[in-house]
Amino acid sequence: MSDVLTGRRGRLALSAVSILAAIFIAAPILVLVPLAFSGSNNLLLPPDSFSIRWFLNLVEQPRWRNSAWLSIVTALLSAGIATMLGTLAAIGISRLPPAYARIVRLLFIAPMIVPLMVIAVGFYIFFTHLKLVGHFWSLPFSHAVLGLPFVVLPVLARLTSMNQGLEMAAGSLGATQGRILLRIVVPQLYPAMIAGFALAFITSFDEVIVAQFLTGPRLETLPRRMWEGLSVGGLDNTITAIAVAQLALALLILVAFELRIRRRPTKIDRSMSQQQTPIPAPSTASQPAVPDNQETPVGVGVPIRLENLSKHYGAVAAVSDIDIGVEAGELLSILGPSGSGKTTLLMLIAGFAAVDSGRLLLGGADVSKLPPHKRDIGVVFQDYALFPHLDVMENVAFPLAARGGLSKADIRRRSQEALALVRLEGFGNRRVDQLSGGQQQRVALARAIVFTPRALLMDEPLAALDKSLRLDMQAEIRALQRSVGHTTIYVTHDQEEALNLSDRIAVMNHGRLQQIGTPKELYQTPASPFVASFFGEANLLTGSVEAGSFVANGFETRLPAAGQAEGAATACLRPDRIRLAQDGGLIEGTLVDVRFSGPVTRFSVQTAAGILKVTRPTAEVTPSSVAGSSVSLAFDPDALHLMRTTP
């Protein structure tokens, strides 16, 4: 009872209406059950005598038996044709540009909306022209058309709700288009196809009008015979036996369906499996065990070079003129706010988007024209993109199987090794949705490295994890990457994560590379005010260089190094480089805010140069530092990092 909108009385009223509606739906169906066992044909309840003669009619009387057989064959054939054509159509429609897809989809749905009688007249005229009226095959094909919408609709709905990332993942793991379709797309469509088949079957099995128009007395389908048994005056109780048989079949399917749902793992399963594997303590000092086999030698990475890469979407440059070199075995983070172009860059490297200009060199060879499955880059996606219809082992084995050339035993051994590398031994038979977020993350990692790709690409792989797990996984990814030696490009918007993981960081904004360097370089010598403030906290002071001094509003200080060019400049002053003094500092100000943040305390000081942020270790903060008191700020001249102000 989760609804917040209805009160108790409202829920009672709703229940009452629903129960009445259910009775309304059930009554004409259930009333047929006792009638089917009635001894007479007079539709009286309760029946005056009981017999199973109506069921025997179906089996023993040739006219009922032949009709039933004809209808079942017709329905199976037409549902089969409809399912085949409808699935192909749905997949085709899902790949069309939206404008065309709309029209084509409407066309396939039309047989459901156009009245059956209209279609039947059309068929009658059409098949009369072809001289096929009365021919058996006219029926399965025309019924298949009627069943098409019932296949196209559920399959298309499934396709649109399907995670697009899965196809991308399969592509980057080395699967060709055909393989993606057969192994990833179609298996996930099975439930929808079965639902469509069932509805197409019943559509044909229940169809009177087209059958009346198209077939002569020789091919009398069950619905036609039932129709005759229903006309006024000639009620034939054999129909009740057919109804009961259908009802029994429907109930059987329903029960099977319910049982299948019940067997699905529940939330409790998930939390238990989470507890079973404690996250191992990160060990950066001792290298994690790497299985000594030839397929995963240390140092498999190759250098990557992004050469003047550009990508435009219409007039908008998503990425312009990116030039980055990544050394073999290096971990380079691409850091930027959302919309900075880092995701586009990732799509270009993985091959999901085509470059407009520039080259992408992997180990010296230009791969920018290659499709994703030929690039040999392992990709870890943000939402992991694990295939839900495959278990853990099958997920990890996927890229190996897609590449071919390995025996089943080899594939198994290497998958197991990869799972061991991410400490998931023994999880091979688990379903993906039985795993915790952290475990799914490891499976994705194992799947990306199992085929010893020449490079690794990670798209905010830890974004979905909670903070403590994220820190553990950072250390683990780092240790694994170091030991195996993949050249890795790691895309993130989290500067702390970039700081913890990276050999070097490339900061992006507005589709352009702002600066590339080690974390220390970025922090101490940011190239622009954007980098300074995006990468750590910064006080940005605008002023100018005059005769070897930096002059800003309210203060002036000599610069340690001579030879600074004169003119306008912005100085970056990190909050932790400023000291609080009683007097004798460089800038006088008033404390406007004091915030305790654990090991450090953050101050905001109003000065002539604007509000300055100061961070001091909490241990050295005196009780006199309260808001409103006046302070003097001191810092060494070399704490000022000067950046040319771009006009």
Add this chain to the structure above:
Amino acid sequence: MVILAVPLAALLVLFVLPMLELFWLSFSSKSGLTLANYLELSRPVYASLTLYTFKISLLITLLCLLIGCPLAYFIARIKGPLSHWIALFLVMSLWLSILTRTYGWVALLQRNGVINNLLIWAGIIDEPLPLLYNSFGVVMGMLHLLLPFMVITLLPTFRAIDDSLIRASLCLGASPLRTFFKVFVPLTLPGVVAGSILVFVLAIGYFVTPAILGGGHSSTIAMAIKTQVLTLVDLPLAAATSVTLLVISVAALLIYEKFSGVDRVFGGGKR
């Protein structure tokens, strides 16, 4: 797109071509192209037929909305074993033959059928009521067939309403009633319109149930077409009538598509 070629070709040959032939035939006569078939349709007998079809379809649509909305709300938003089983039962009723379900209505509604006997036994009536072979029987039977369509169209819409929106509205001081009309109804209106159009269009075109439960007394357009084909053997007239019905349905399909897309029927309603 290669994958689309085969099914599209099949659809064009087996569906679009017959419809075009129908269109062509509706303008033809022994002496060449003519509008005579359509003029024939303007006779009062067809006008009253059309009026009756529309009236009964509208009534069925309204009844479907009246029962379908609370039912869908119950299934979608009040979770429990009862709503779960009612939903399963609704879906299951779609798997059963229309003919057998219609036969069930005959058993229920006929002169000495279950309902009349129950009412007489309870002392509410003395004489059996005429429930079958008239409009009442047709409406009952059609309602039974079309109610599941209404509900499974509404379900995904009702399910998709984010509970946090409802909570936000309540927290912001709107009463449950106000929240229902100002938040829930506007958000679900497209689904309601879509379901109504679907039911209306299906009701206009249905043939089997009105033919049996109406007992030949309440004639719809679809029944007239069958008479034109099999009894009058006037194919051009049947074609003209069919084209008229086709135009109405296609117009409805386009409006339907504009509101929501037919996908709604099989959208998130399935697990």
